[in-house]
Amino acid sequence: MHTVFYVSDGTAITAEVFGHAVLSQFPLPFEHVTMPFVGDEAKANSIKERINDSYRQSGKQPIVFHTIVDTKLREIITSSDAKCYDFLNTFVSPIEQQLGVKADPRTHRTHGMDNRKHYDARIDAVNYALENDDGVTTKEYDEADIILVGVSRCGKTPTSLYLALQFGIRVANYPFIDQDMEQMRLPTALKANRHKLFGLTIDPNRLQEIRERRRAGSRYAAPEQCQYELEQVERLFRMEAIPFIDTTFHSVEEISVKILERTGIPRRIF
Amino acid sequence: MHTVFYVSDGTAITAEVFGHAVLSQFPLPFEHVTMPFVGDEAKANSIKERINDSYRQSGKQPIVFHTIVDTKLREIITSSDAKCYDFLNTFVSPIEQQLGVKADPRTHRTHGMDNRKHYDARIDAVNYALENDDGVTTKEYDEADIILVGVSRCGKTPTSLYLALQFGIRVANYPFIDQDMEQMRLPTALKANRHKLFGLTIDPNRLQEIRERRRAGSRYAAPEQCQYELEQVERLFRMEAIPFIDTTFHSVEEISVKILERTGIPRRIF
Incomplete structure (x- = not known):
């Protein structure tokens, strides 16, 4: 080798x-x-x-x-x-x-701390993602670049963190729960920022597999529950004209780049 | 241009x-x-x-x-x-x-989902970092690759998340609080895993600046408090022979790579 x-x-x-x-x-x-x-x-x-x-x-x-x-x-x-x-x-x-210009080589320009302001913005984006993870608060949605929505365990959190850490983008994420899906309408906190919403969905079998690893034998991980939630959430995305992508066969990188491509938001750090 | x-x-x-x-x-x-x-x-x-x-x-x-x-x-x-x-x-x-071998080009091999097992391990590492952030629990420390320790806001959380997302490494982080530092001894939960401990420290002025942005005018952000905590924590690192690095002038990438270099843990994903 x-x-x-x-x-x-x-x-x-x-x-x-x-x-x-x-x-x-x-x-x-x-x-x-x-x-x-x-x-x-x-x-x-x-x-x-x-x-x-x-x-x-x-x-x-x-x-x-x-x-x-x-x-x-x-x-x-x-x-x-x-x-x-x-x-x-x-x-x-x-x-x-x-x-027609000579290069001016310097070490540590790529992954160093050359630009402190830029760097602070990145750490702020990470903190923002953590503080606005999983719908724990909806008060700071005015400051979000993107709000990811979808059922529990469809890939929202890793995507939010990747977009923050690698691209410097402020991403909140909100999990739809049973109640939202039964009423088939957007929670009030999301309505005011609906132009920032981006949906994630996933194959029901894959979702079941992920949930089963977390809470084996629960209602939450049951095939019919996963199926129901995903059907409802996709109907809601269509009804409310929320753009969405299927995360099943995509890496966090691919999902993140697709979101930026669809929303037109450029990456802020490299 | x-x-x-x-x-x-x-x-x-x-x-x-x-x-x-x-x-x-x-x-x-x-x-x-x-x-x-x-x-x-x-x-x-x-x-x-x-x-x-x-x-x-x-x-x-x-x-x-x-x-x-x-x-x-x-x-x-x-x-x-x-x-x-x-x-x-x-x-x-x-x-x-x-x-003497022909390349076999395929799209999406770099940032795609070619290796599902590998990919699951990465998402597990992100979940692990989130669930073991900021000392919220110490029950899963047996499963950690590394446990980052240091005062509040010295860079533990972004580093944990970067190591998880980009390198697939399971990192817990634990913030030393006043009580730990007054007693100048390691909390019991950390003692059992002391070989996994890695310390972060930071310049007092920089720490004060970061804390001030979060809680302006608080005791937490006062210059003498920042100074005291950092002095104590560095004494504790030395006393307990915990390897540590100063994060002040380093990016998350640099800190992460330095930690892997010192601990000998290889990155698991690319």
Whole structure:
């Protein structure tokens, strides 16, 4: 098995996420090793040794994906016996040519704290999502960018948190309960912000499976209850013209991006 | 200003995150446009038109960062008048040569739902973080990978959620309160899991600023209270040999990666 090293003088998150995207195109298993915060020559040299050891021991040439801004440290890593792929500079050079502007490399610009205001906005979005999770309060809906609605356990909370943490968006979420669905009308708190509502739905069997894992044998997890709630909630979405998507076969990332696509709200942080 | 288009037949998250990392090396502003889920030729052609329009209107050649797995759709986008950078294939071809294995391209492998078990584990980690946030319960600490400890508002909750959502790690967090700090000893619930404890601390001025935004003029936000709590908590960390880091100048990503580096726990999802 080939070993893949993700090496960076920052968090190495870019190298990891992007490296995994590239390798996911290959029908092979890999061993993954992440080496973040390579900040000095001693550390760079010890990583170079480890890369070379891995080659000697496995007989397979390691792959190194790196995003190292410091030139000296980069040279140490690329002088190893691995095949090294330079994620940043591969694109920086042609873009310099295209724009006629020299790059001004700095470490920690990607996942660092360069922009404090921006960063505070992100933490505020996380706090907002937590304080407005699961309908615990509806008083702050005026400040929401989006209010996710749907039955219990259809994916509202993870989606709210993802949109907050990764995209800096303020998302409240409200679970429809039996009473809302019997009356087939929106609770008053939601009516005033109906332009912000976005619905999530899910396959009844999948919902049952999720609820069963939480409260085995309960009415809440019964097949007919799941079926009933979902039928009613989808009728309500249609009646009230609330846009909605089915979360069954989608990851949190896919759901989040689809919501932004439909609402036109841009992501605020990267 | 140059317009940058992030185009993908998936979520475009890889293109966005990686494209931002590349462009952050340039001291220039850019206009960003994200085009996810380009699933058919009609959509690809309309995006090509939009890219060409942007060139005509601004007079500046647009930049296109793309991760399009489908060959036909990719050809439509790269036949636009923009300068196109192919994030995946730039690296896939040389890696094919290195490994002597052909890539087997499939859409949605990066941020999709390919691995349901993996995905459930991630949602479980998010639920775990929420249920074990802020010391609300200590009964499930046996199941934690890490237990973050520190004073109120030092960054425990966003870090717990980030580690859960992005890395699939089960993180509880426990806030030290006055009583714990006066007695200068660990609460019983923490003692049994002391090998899982990881401390966060923060600069007193920064803490005061954060608390002031939440409860202006309170004792909780008073400079001397912030100072006292932090002094005590750092003494406790040292006395009990709990590893800890200062969050003041670090992003959630940096804090999370530092914790994994110190504890040796690998990230579980990408």
